Amino acid sequence: MTLQGPALRLTVVVGESDTHGHRPLYSEIVHRAHAAGLAGASAFRGIEGFGASSLIHTSRLLSLSEDLPVAVIVVDTAERVRAFLPVLAELSVGGLVTLEEVEVLHYGEAATGGSTEGKSG
Numbered sequence: 001m002t003l004q005g006p007a008l009r010l011t012v013v014v015g016e017s018d019t020h021g022h023r024p025l026y027s028e029i030v031h032r033a034h035a036a037g038l039a040g041a042s043a044f045r046g047i048e049g050f051g052a053s054s055l056i057h058t059s060r061l062l063s064l065s066e067d068l069p070v071a072v073i074v075v076d077t078a079e080r081v082r083a084f085l086p087v088l089a090e091l092s093v094g095g096l097v098t099l100e101e102v103e104v105l106h107y108g109e110a111a112t113g114g115s116t117e118g119k120s121g
Helices: 025-035 078-090
Strands: 005-015 040-045 069-076 096-104
Touching: 005 025, 005 078, 025 040, 025 069, 025 078, 069 078, 078 096
Parallel strands: none
Antiparallel strands: 005 069, 005 096, 040 069
């Protein structure tokens, strides 16, 4: 799949301890995005944050919180991302969900090292 130019970024922020069935919710979102054939999805663990509950969750040693924020980022065409939104509703995602227009400059495999001089691609 190639993706370049205008796209849509879906960001879903959930708690690390949120689950769907026996799987962490962030993992379920990533796996569902993959099954839906979206261009890419990644989950990022936050080190500190707060949301609607106004409770600060942090990874600092003296903190009792273990429910750190996790942001799942999905990028694809606007049409494909919007078609994925009902999946979030099905999963009863209660965290923050945002959509942002983005421009994809490069999408594909990372270089495996060595010079790219003289290679076409």
